Amino acid sequence: MSKVRITETILRDAHQSQAATRMRLDEMLPVSKQLNDAGFWALECWGGATFDSCMRYLDEDPWIRLRKLREAMPDARLQMLLRGQNLLGYKHYADDVVDEFVKKSIENGINIIRVFDALNDPRNLKQAMESTKKYGGHLQAAFSYTTSPVHTREYFVNLAKELESMGADSICIKDMSGLLLPYEAYELIKEMKAVINVPIELHTHNTAGVGDLTLLKGIEAGVDIVDTALSPLGSGTSQPATEPLVKTLEGTPYDTGLDLAKLNEIAQHFRKVADRLKADGFLDPKVLAVDVNALMYQVPGGMLSNLISQLKKANASDRLQEVLEEVPRVREDFGYPPLVTPTSQIVGTQAVLNVLTGERYKMLPNESKGLLRGEYGRLPGEVNPDVQKLALTDGAELITCRPADKIEPELEMYREKVKSMNLYEKEEDALSYALFPQVAETYLASRRYLRYRIERAD
Numbered sequence: 001m002s003k004v005r006i007t008e009t010i011l012r013d014a015h016q017s018q019a020a021t022r023m024r025l026d027e028m029l030p031v032s033k034q035l036n037d038a039g040f041w042a043l044e045c046w047g048g049a050t051f052d053s054c055m056r057y058l059d060e061d062p063w064i065r066l067r068k069l070r071e072a073m074p075d076a077r078l079q080m081l082l083r084g085q086n087l088l089g090y091k092h093y094a095d096d097v098v099d100e101f102v103k104k105s106i107e108n109g110i111n112i113i114r115v116f117d118a119l120n121d122p123r124n125l126k127q128a129m130e131s132t133k134k135y136g137g138h139l140q141a142a143f144s145y146t147t148s149p150v151h152t153r154e155y156f157v158n159l160a161k162e163l164e165s166m167g168a169d170s171i172c173i174k175d176m177s178g179l180l181l182p183y184e185a186y187e188l189i190k191e192m193k194a195v196i197n198v199p200i201e202l203h204t205h206n207t208a209g210v211g212d213l214t215l216l217k218g219i220e221a222g223v224d225i226v227d228t229a230l231s232p233l234g235s236g237t238s239q240p241a242t243e244p245l246v247k248t249l250e251g252t253p254y255d256t257g258l259d260l261a262k263l264n265e266i267a268q269h270f271r272k273v274a275d276r277l278k279a280d281g282f283l284d285p286k287v288l289a290v291d292v293n294a295l296m297y298q299v300p301g302g303m304l305s306n307l308i309s310q311l312k313k314a315n316a317s318d319r320l321q322e323v324l325e326e327v328p329r330v331r332e333d334f335g336y337p338p339l340v341t342p343t344s345q346i347v348g349t350q351a352v353l354n355v356l357t358g359e360r361y362k363m364l365p366n367e368s369k370g371l372l373r374g375e376y377g378r379l380p381g382e383v384n385p386d387v388q389k390l391a392l393t394d395g396a397e398l399i400t401c402r403p404a405d406k407i408e409p410e411l412e413m414y415r416e417k418v419k420s421m422n423l424y425e426k427e428e429d430a431l432s433y434a435l436f437p438q439v440a441e442t443y444l445a446s447r448r449y450l451r452y453r454i455e456r457a458d
Helices: 013-019 029-037 050-056 062-072 095-107 126-134 153-165 182-195 211-220 242-249 260-279 293-297 301-313 317-333 343-357 366-373 385-391 411-420 427-435 437-457
Strands: 005-008 042-047 078-082 112-115 138-144 170-175 200-204 225-228
Touching (some): 029 260, 042 062, 050 062, 050 427, 050 437, 062 427, 078 095, 095 411, 095 427, 126 138, 138 153, 182 200, 182 211, 200 211, 211 225, 211 242, 301 343, 343 366, 427 437
Parallel strands (some): 005 042, 005 225, 042 078, 078 112, 112 138, 138 170, 170 200
């Protein structure tokens, strides 16, 4: 038994999960000194959807956000979430882009990079993992937890051993849908601790109402670090709340050593931020409700919102139950991919189309074809051969190698493209454009225009 360390997520996953990633930098900086001094193992503050949202909705440069947070919290370990070969986008990038992105992330202030892949294909993690080690970052390799006939406890233990052998400094169980049940967490972590020598971190969401219990059983099994979110944006679709867990462990062998009074001071600030997010319509109280769909159909909160939105646009909101029942069938046909970005969107959209057209796979979007062809990596289970044939028409071939091996170096192309638009000021601008071309072009152009106006006014 040893004291449990906490990674605080309020600067990233908490507001991504509850409030569409709309927290601004000016809402983070006022309590940066307190966060810096609080004693957390790490502060997750970058990556995930924050990069896109900064430019698309908040008129912020994500790189400047990171630098400002680094300056304001010089002693804290800053952590980011990275989707392996997808980086923070929705497709695979060439190795040179992945390498440069990791390099710049660390140069701008990131200490810990949590690397994961939607399909748990280690080949899709290889470059990001190697680059993190090369540039001196703490490499946390994560696996996406899910349940299926393929995803047994033995599967995850073996996967963790492989990730450790690839150089991971720590391993994260990434339970993005809140599916990991308390007693299963206990057994899984016990088995992992028996064969894994690096620290193990447990990340879950309270979407299905079991997150607090899952963390507690994980702690009893010997997990080293857990992810929580301060109470103003904790629980529900977010991580379990920080303060109740800290108090629960106080005076036990697992005592976190964190000061509840100091945490409450920080929470008071974020209550005002939460109030602003509610007033602006980004924080819906529904995100705090227990969602049994996550347990029954493995549909995480964000995916459920997308399904409801798609059906609403098609004037078919009354068919949600049919779609929820179709999701597991599509997932089985597709080889049991974990439901996390981008596979959750692909499986969800296919389920909606199957229901609305009245004929399964009458319509097969390009994203579904790509997943079935192996463009996203190796699918965990056996794919329905009849469905896969539909994706291999028009001379398309099944990809069996690492998908990124088919991508030529492209960093220089992105760099030259940004320079040709007269938008290049720093290397990070080329990376922003590589990940989100249209969004970055609009943001970088507006930045140039604002600077021009300021210069004219002077």
